[in-house]
Structures are given as structure tokens and as C-alpha cells.
Amino acid sequence: MSKIACSSLATRSVQIGVGHDEQTGGISFPIYPSATYRHPGVGQSTGYDYTRSGNPTRQLLEDALADLEGGARGLAFSSGMAALTTLFLHFSSGDHLVVSEDLYGGTYRVLEQIFAKFGLQTSYVDTTSLAAVEAAVTAQTKALLIETPGNPLLGIADIAGLADLCQANNLLFVVDNTFLTPALQRPLELGADVVVHSATKYLGGHSDLCAGALVTKDEELGEQLYFLQNSTGAILPPQDCWLLIRSLKTLPLRMERHSASALQIAQWLQRQPQVEKVYYPGLGEHPGHQLVSQQATGFGGMLSFRVSDPQLAEQILESLQLISFAESLGGVETLITLPAVQTHGDIPAEERERLGICNSLLRLSVGLEEPADLIDDLQQALSQFSGRVVYG
Ligand SMILES: Cc1ncc(COP(=O)(O)O)c(C=O)c1O
Secondary structure, eight states: OOOOOOOOHHHHHHTTTTTOOTTTOOSSOOOOOOSBOOOSSTTOOSSOSBTTTOOHHHHHHHHHHHHHHTOSEEEEESSHHHHHHHHHTTSOTTOEEEEESSSOHHHHHIIIIIGGGGTOEEEEEOTTOHHHHHHHOOTTEEEEEEESSOTTTOOOOOHHHHHHHHHHTTOEEEEEOTTTHHHHOOGGGGTOSEEEEETTTTTTOSSOOOOEEEEESSHHHHHHHHHHHHHHOOBOOHHHHHHHHHHHTTHHHHHHHHHHHHHHHHHHHHTOTTEEEEEOTTSTTSTTHHHHHHHOSOOOSEEEEEESOHHHHHHHHHHOSSSEEOSOOOSSSOEEEOTTTTTTTTSOHHHHHHHTOOTTEEEEEOOSSOHHHHHHHHHHHHHHHHTSOOOO
């Protein structure tokens, strides 16, 4: 069924799969659990032969991911790490990557403890500095991988500036867009070649799914990554593809609310005497505020804050009632973590210290609850420690 072209991301998200089932008119696209497909004849195919190679539900999801990110090809994986691992398999022994130093600890772990064994070298740099990235590029460098906002310190990298730098040095430019999602930031439109997602986070949005994605700007690279996906097999199963399709329908709406609530909470935290520093790109004094305002349409739901001492950080984690002390992010429910011992535990202690990922730093994934309720919870947790109620 042909449809009118819609420029609105909200409309395109809601309409994923609608009108595809012409036989029944079903509004929700079906789950195809079939592992294999009957051939009409010898040398003939319906377009689907074996589910690792292709599955109609996954196809719909992959096309939707490509559409939302403004890319040519989407690929859905069983986790964000599966997507990143498949991407790293694109490189060869002796190749060198430049990667954000403020990044998810699992990405660091797979590069240092697995890919380094196969001769893939990585340098970790402050990718909020074009000069630092340029200085790290060697004759062997094949790609730049950034997270922006960074994790957990929310530093902002200049996507368009880095895209120019990559083009000048013939580097593949990869952006992990997990934190802002295409609802707020579309790196491919700013010059990136590949977007990576832990779809476990905002794309899934309900803390009930583990998934990952790659989206390429051009078809040729998409085909090369598809070859790796099909050859190594870390595909997203059809049931999970369906769940992710359902989640994507509310993505723009959720991101808007995550952003508004995070700003409110960041401003409140700034006024608390036990809080030394708040890291949120939506705050005017954040060093990346101007840049993120230009390259994204919102600031997202992630913020970090440093309290006066590690004991207080622990106390907060133990006292919160509504907010869950749990890893992950991007769900409808608010989660808090201690990055130094959880998400970034695999980064060496001295490196964490240098970056400012200390034991007093807490990371909050602001959910969709009423912000006033979240503030009440934070307030009671902070006041338990000081023995007094702190009014914002
Ligand atoms: C920015 C980012 N990229 C990638 C990953 C890995 O994704 P997954 O946990 O879905 O494997 C994570 C996980 O936390 C992440 O935060």
C-alpha cells in the first residue's frame, strides 16, 4: 500500500508496519517465527530462505531503523554489544581505531580484552576536542567511534566537525547514538557513516528487551555489515523485533518527556548543598550546551551528578525508594547507577580517576514518572545523610 511521504518523525514512528498486512488489514505487523521458508521451485525464493539471513519482522524493523536515522540500511542485533562486535569485525589485524575516552565500559572491554588479541589497536581520546582526535590519527587509523553525549560525563563532540576530519583522513565515522536516539539527534545527516545503538535503552524504552542496531549511510557499507551479521549470526529474534517495533512507535514522545524531566531534575540537583557538580548538556553552563543545541533537538534523559563523598553516594543508592538502583538506562522507569563500580568497572582505576569517574559520581536515567515525585525521592535520600530535610 503506498503512503504519503511524511517528514515528521513522530508520524513515521507511529506508522511503522501499519498497512503492511494487506491480507487481513492487521494494524500490528505479525511476528514471523519461522526459522526456514519453503521455496516455490528450484532456484526460486520468496525473498526469505533462512531466518538468520532474513526474516520479515526483522526486515520491517531494520527498514524502520534506517528510516528513522536517515540511513540506507538498518541491521538489528541481539544486543548493543553484538552490534558493536559485528562492526569491529569489519576491521583487520593491524588496523587502529580512535575512540571516545568517555564511553560505555563494555565497548572498552571488548576492544581491550578481545579485539586487541587479534591485533586491532585502539586509542582513547577526548573526542570533544577536534585537535585531540586529529593528534591520535596514525597511518593505520581506519575509523573514529564516538559517543555523544559521552558516558557517564555527558561531554559533547562536534559531529559535523569530526565528520570533516574523518573525510580528510579517509576514516569511517561511527557514532553511538544510544543516549539521544534519532528522535533528538541524527548523526548520519551530520556526516557520520554508521550509527550504533544499544536498543536495550531508549529504542526499546521499557527495560524488557536486549537489542542492538547498526545503521549505515550508504548501501555498500550496509551490504558489507550485513555479510558480517549473516556470517556471525547475532541477529535479533523475531519476537524481540516485534517488541522493538512497538516501542519505536512512542520513541519521539518518550524522548521529549525524558528531556523535559531531566532538565527539571538537573536544575533541582544544582541547588542541593550535598551536590558538588551536575553534568547535563541541557544546563546553560555545560561546556557542550551550545554545540548540542545546534546538532540535536533535545538534551535527553541522562544526567550525572557528583556528591560530596563516596559514603553519601552509597547512602543515596540505599535510601532511594521510587528510583531503582540498577544498571542500564533509557527505560520508562528512573534508574540510578554508580558508574565507577558498574558500567565502567572494567576501565582501569587510574584511568577512571583521570576522567573523573569517581566513587561519588552517580548517573541517573530519568524516566517518565512525574518529576516532582522523583525530586521527592531524591530529596528524602539526600536528607537521610545530612540528617535534615533540604528544600529546593
Ligand atoms: C552507549 C552504549 N553503547 C552500547 C552499549 C551496549 O549495549 P547492550 O547492553 O545492549 O549490549 C551500552 C550499554 O549500556 C551503552 O550504554
